[in-house]
Amino acid sequence: MTLENLQVLFFKNYEEADITFSPHINCFIGPNGSGKTNLLDAIHYLALTKSAFSGSDLQNVKQGEDYFMVKGRFVQEAQKNAIQITFKTGQKKIVTNNKAPYEKVSEHIGRFPVVLISPYDTDLVREGSEERRKYFDSLISQLNHDYLDNLLRYNYLLKQRNSLLKQFADRNYYDSDYLGVLTEEMIPFAEKISQVRLKFLQDFEPVFQKQYRFLSESSEEVNIEYKSQLPGQDLAFLLKQAERKDSILQRTTVGPHKDDFVFLMDENSVKNYGSQGQQKSFVIALKLAQFELFAAAKNQKPLLLLDDIFDRLDEKRIAKLLEMVANHTFGQLFITDSHAERTQLFLKDLAEDIRTFLVKNGSVSV
Numbered sequence: 001m002t003l004e005n006l007q008v009l010f011f012k013n014y015e016e017a018d019i020t021f022s023p024h025i026n027c028f029i030g031p032n033g034s035g036k037t038n039l040l041d042a043i044h045y046l047a048l049t050k051s052a053f054s055g056s057d058l059q060n061v062k063q064g065e066d067y068f069m070v071k072g073r074f075v076q077e078a079q080k081n082a083i084q085i086t087f088k089t090g091q092k093k094i095v096t097n098n099k100a101p102y103e104k105v106s107e108h109i110g111r112f113p114v115v116l117i118s119p120y121d122t123d124l125v126r127e128g129s130e131e132r133r134k135y136f137d138s139l140i141s142q143l144n145h146d147y148l149d150n151l152l153r154y155n156y157l158l159k160q161r162n163s164l165l166k167q168f169a170d171r172n173y174y175d176s177d178y179l180g181v182l183t184e185e186m187i188p189f190a191e192k193i194s195q196v197r198l199k200f201l202q203d204f205e206p207v208f209q210k211q212y213r214f215l216s217e218s219s220e221e222v223n224i225e226y227k228s229q230l231p232g233q234d235l236a237f238l239l240k241q242a243e244r245k246d247s248i249l250q251r252t253t254v255g256p257h258k259d260d261f262v263f264l265m266d267e268n269s270v271k272n273y274g275s276q277g278q279q280k281s282f283v284i285a286l287k288l289a290q291f292e293l294f295a296a297a298k299n300q301k302p303l304l305l306l307d308d309i310f311d312r313l314d315e316k317r318i319a320k321l322l323e324m325v326a327n328h329t330f331g332q333l334f335i336t337d338s339h340a341e342r343t344q345l346f347l348k349d350l351a352e353d354i355r356t357f358l359v360k361n362g363s364v365s366v
């Protein structure tokens with residue numbers, strides 16, 4: 001799969017940009033804060049209908065404006081998909097493919113696979129379980145639409161259950177039967193989510209371990225452990241047992257929203273025991289495993305977005321990634337860097353068609 005072009009309007013620090021890409025390597029070069037990462041984010045947005053960095057669409061609208069648009073043409077085999085996403089303050093965003101709106105935006109997710117490697121990836125190791133759940137949920141959702149639907153449904157019901165618990169506390173009254181009906185409705189979704197997460201990890205872990213060995217060339221063993229209250233347990237019983245606690249805390253304390261994916265290195269926590277270099281290898285291996293699984297499942301190479309890797313990674317890891325580029329492991333690549341000479345030096349031995357874009361203060365030139 002390739003992205004032929006990208007147009008943005010009032011997206012982050014861009015008033016307007018219109019770029020035609022190389023099907024191989026594209027480099028965005030410019031000073032810090034000029035808007036290189038924002039272009040990668042616009043590509044991410046086109047593929048996944050959300051930013052990789054900002055939690056709210058309002059943050060993506062250029063300051064002083066009230067809407068933004070991102071537009072681009074993905075080519076899959078001979079088929080062209082012109083995607084346009086428009087967000088206007090206070091309104092629902094509109095996503096169209098070849099001018100036709102999707103019935104459900106979730107249908108778009110996973111159709112145009114993209115993998116982003118960014119300096120923020122180490123948050124997956126350092127932050128709490130929510131970061132990791134979000135990452136794996138997004139990954140599984142791009143491979144499995146039923147999973148995404150179940151997850152959306154579960155999250156909706158969870159929100160309702162939590163607000164009911166809060167209402168009971170506020171009004172000083174309690175209706176266990178009413179809560180029970182909502183709880184029962186959640187259980188099948190919770191069970192499916194847990195089953196799919198467990199099964200996914202069984203497929204993902206060996207691919208991840210292979211990528212880690214390739215990147216680090218060291219002997220430590222890495223694992224990802226699925227930590228959940230659910231497998232092998234009767235969830236209805238667990239929820240019933242937690243009901244008193246839930247009513248005091250006014251939130252649901254049992255369920256897949258409490259799961260974690262624990263990152264281990266020689267059976268120790270990567271967060272506490274892994275060196276900075278090991279943590280970076282760990283997260284890049286996650287992303288390379290994601291790339292490999294997406295490529296296999298979708299029978300096409302995802303776009304690979306590499307943010308600031310020449311600055312943030314040591315030469316050994318950069319060499320490994322470039323070895324993969326030279327071996328044609330990847331398809332279309334988008335790379336950001338603040339130093340043109342450094343990028344040229346790293347890419348000089350590659351035979352691919354390399355296109356360089358100069359980024360300056362929210363504008364792009366060739």
Ligand SMILES: Nc1ncnc2c1ncn2[C@@H]1O[C@H](COP(=O)(O)OP(=O)(O)OP(=O)(O)O)[C@@H](O)[C@H]1O
Pocket residue numbers: 011012013014030031032033034035036037038039058059060061062063308336338
């Ligand atoms: N909604 C917005 N409106 C206007 N400007 C914005 C908006 N969101 C982000 N920016 C600006 O975009 C700039 C950051 O762009 P970006 O992260 O793409 O930079 P970069 O070139 O990748 O820098 P670095 O090399 O430091 O990673 C900042 O100056 C920020 O203020």
